[in-house]
Amino acid sequence: MDTKRDMQQKNPWHRKLIVILTILFIVGIIVIVSTAIIQNKPLPQKMKYGIVLDAGSSHTSLYIYKWPAEKENDTGVVQQHHACNVKGPGISSYSAKTDNAGKSLSECMDLAKTSIPDVRHSETPVYLGATAGMRLLREQDDMASENVLTSVANTLRSYPFKYEGARIITGQEEGAYGWITVNYLQGNFQKNSRFFGPFQDTQASVTLGALDLGGASTQITFVPQEEIESEENSLHFRLYGKDYNVYTHSFLCYGKDQALNLTVAINLKIDEPDNVQENPCFHVGYSKTISLKNLYKSPCTAKQKKNLRMDSVVLNGTGNASKCRENVLKIFNFSDCTSSSCSFNGIYQPHIYGSFGAFSAYYFVMQFLNLTTHHETSLAKVKEKMEYFCSTPWASVKQRFPTVKEKYLSEYCFSGNYIITLLENGYSFTEDNWNTITFIKKIGNSDAGWTLGYMLNLTNMIPAEAPSSPPLPYGGYVAIMVIFSLLLLALCTIGYIFFGKPACNSQKHII
Numbered sequence: 001m002d003t004k005r006d007m008q009q010k011n012p013w014h015r016k017l018i019v020i021l022t023i024l025f026i027v028g029i030i031v032i033v034s035t036a037i038i039q040n041k042p043l044p045q046k047m048k049y050g051i052v053l054d055a056g057s058s059h060t061s062l063y064i065y066k067w068p069a070e071k072e073n074d075t076g077v078v079q080q081h082h083a084c085n086v087k088g089p090g091i092s093s094y095s096a097k098t099d100n101a102g103k104s105l106s107e108c109m110d111l112a113k114t115s116i117p118d119v120r121h122s123e124t125p126v127y128l129g130a131t132a133g134m135r136l137l138r139e140q141d142d143m144a145s146e147n148v149l150t151s152v153a154n155t156l157r158s159y160p161f162k163y164e165g166a167r168i169i170t171g172q173e174e175g176a177y178g179w180i181t182v183n184y185l186q187g188n189f190q191k192n193s194r195f196f197g198p199f200q201d202t203q204a205s206v207t208l209g210a211l212d213l214g215g216a217s218t219q220i221t222f223v224p225q226e227e228i229e230s231e232e233n234s235l236h237f238r239l240y241g242k243d244y245n246v247y248t249h250s251f252l253c254y255g256k257d258q259a260l261n262l263t264v265a266i267n268l269k270i271d272e273p274d275n276v277q278e279n280p281c282f283h284v285g286y287s288k289t290i291s292l293k294n295l296y297k298s299p300c301t302a303k304q305k306k307n308l309r310m311d312s313v314v315l316n317g318t319g320n321a322s323k324c325r326e327n328v329l330k331i332f333n334f335s336d337c338t339s340s341s342c343s344f345n346g347i348y349q350p351h352i353y354g355s356f357g358a359f360s361a362y363y364f365v366m367q368f369l370n371l372t373t374h375h376e377t378s379l380a381k382v383k384e385k386m387e388y389f390c391s392t393p394w395a396s397v398k399q400r401f402p403t404v405k406e407k408y409l410s411e412y413c414f415s416g417n418y419i420i421t422l423l424e425n426g427y428s429f430t431e432d433n434w435n436t437i438t439f440i441k442k443i444g445n446s447d448a449g450w451t452l453g454y455m456l457n458l459t460n461m462i463p464a465e466a467p468s469s470p471p472l473p474y475g476g477y478v479a480i481m482v483i484f485s486l487l488l489l490a491l492c493t494i495g496y497i498f499f500g501k502p503a504c505n506s507q508k509h510i511i
């Protein structure tokens with residue numbers, strides 16, 4: 001060993017050779033490390049999946065969401081992968097044949113099995129949330145509602161997914177998760193808002209109010225300008241490092257199907273000589289027979305029960321939009337407000353503030369009526385269009401829309417007028433802020449509704465604090481690594497040239 005060292009010191013060519021080898025070695029290391037870093041970029045993303053069933057009063061929908069596994073806590077990464085509409089009515093309609101409630105979900109659940117890769121099945125959570133239809137059934141018949149839930153739970157458990165529960169969610173949750181969904185999809189929780197929805201003018205940290213109209217209940221949720229007076233209507237969230245004080249209220253019985261029944265019930269005339277009555281919310285030429293037993297069956301109409309001798313009433317349409325709104329207005333109570341401001345039925349509501357996304361039945365109805373382009377359509381124009389549509393005879397309406405389901409088609413006149421009344425008289429939207437409402441079905445590829453927010457919350461995918469991002473972007477990191485390695489190398493070389501020996505001790509060790 002000693003002789004070898006002596007030789008190296010005596011013969012400068014050996015030293016030069018060693019240095020060249022050292023340089024080559026270091027360059028080799030740099031190339032290897034840089035390549036490793038570059039090559040180490042994430043492999044094709046592993047996707048995770050989640051299933052939520054929205055068991056609404058009128059129907060059930062199944063949604064499958066997906067997101068890249070390693071980006072779980074980033075906002076805006078969860079997307080709708082697939083949606084399936086369950087055939088038949090909502091699960092609350094199976095109160096007399098509860099076994100069939102579970103069976104009705106099989107087709108969509110089978111589809112979920114094929115659309116999610118087999119290897120992911122066992123880790124895919126499945127949740128069912130039931131809304132106002134089941135809330136009403138629980139009020140009416142607690143046992144029946146329990147049996148329906150057991151039936152759907154048994155079906156969901158029979159699939160290879162991770163069953164996470166089937167329950168009736170509260171109206172407050174329904175409002176809150178709807179608000180979270182639209183703001184998550186809109187990118188409002190991100191530091192730099194990513195705009196891919198229809199709300200291009202929304203600034204980061206400004207949120208979008210959520211208006212949800214179902215068959216049996218309706219929700220309004222938004223961040224008001226003033227402080228929220230009532231604790232039961234207020235939600236406090238800390239999401240991605242920001243605090244939100246959100247107002248929400250869910251009106252049971254004010255979904256469009258229950259509101260129609262309520263409007264009919266309140267406007268029934270007991271002193272009418274026969275059982276034929278006029279109804280301005282239906283088209284001229286349209287006639288509908290209503291069983292009074294059915295009408296008063298729901299807890300929403302039970303209080304309106306009148307002592308009528310007949311079992312059923314025939315409603316004949318007169319097609320008059322303004323008269324229809326007069327009738328609808330009677331289902332709202334505008335007295336008895338004990339707060340500084342109220343919507344209706346004594347419920348506190350702060351003043352309307354900001355922009356709103358109106359989805360579900362708001363969208364179905366306004367889309368059909370061609371009234372979704374609010375930026376051009378004033379409230380007065382909407383009323384004018386309703387006047388025209390309602391006064392169109394039923395035969396012409398049917399002829400114009402032969403493919404639309406008759407139940408939906410016959411109710412659009414009522415529904416349009418109900419939506420106007422609810423928004424204008426109920427929530428106090430005015431001609432001035434009417435254009436802050438956008439009627440939406442989807443944001444990006446995902447449906448607006450409460451299901452996404454529900455899943456994000458239950459899978460802990462919306463952190464309170466913003467996830468810390470690496471101090472340097474990936475490219476910058478690689479560049480710095482390479483530049484510093486080269487600098488080090490240059491220093492060593494210069495050291496050697498000027499001082500006759502390598503400047504870096506470490507080189508000796510490397511060799």
Ligand SMILES: Nc1ccn([C@@H]2O[C@H](COP(=O)(O)OP(=O)(O)OP(=O)(O)O)[C@@H](O)[C@H]2O)c(=O)n1
Pocket residue numbers: 055056057058059090131132133213214215216217218255256257360361364365408
């Ligand atoms: N193309 C369509 C689809 C649905 N509807 C109506 O929209 C309402 C259902 O809205 P939805 O949001 O699906 O209500 P649910 O979720 O079933 O009810 P809830 O949220 O109150 O439980 C029903 O009155 C249905 O008749 C409509 O008018 N046109």
Ligand SMILES: [Ca+2]
Pocket residue numbers: 056057131213214215360
């Ligand atoms: Ca709903």
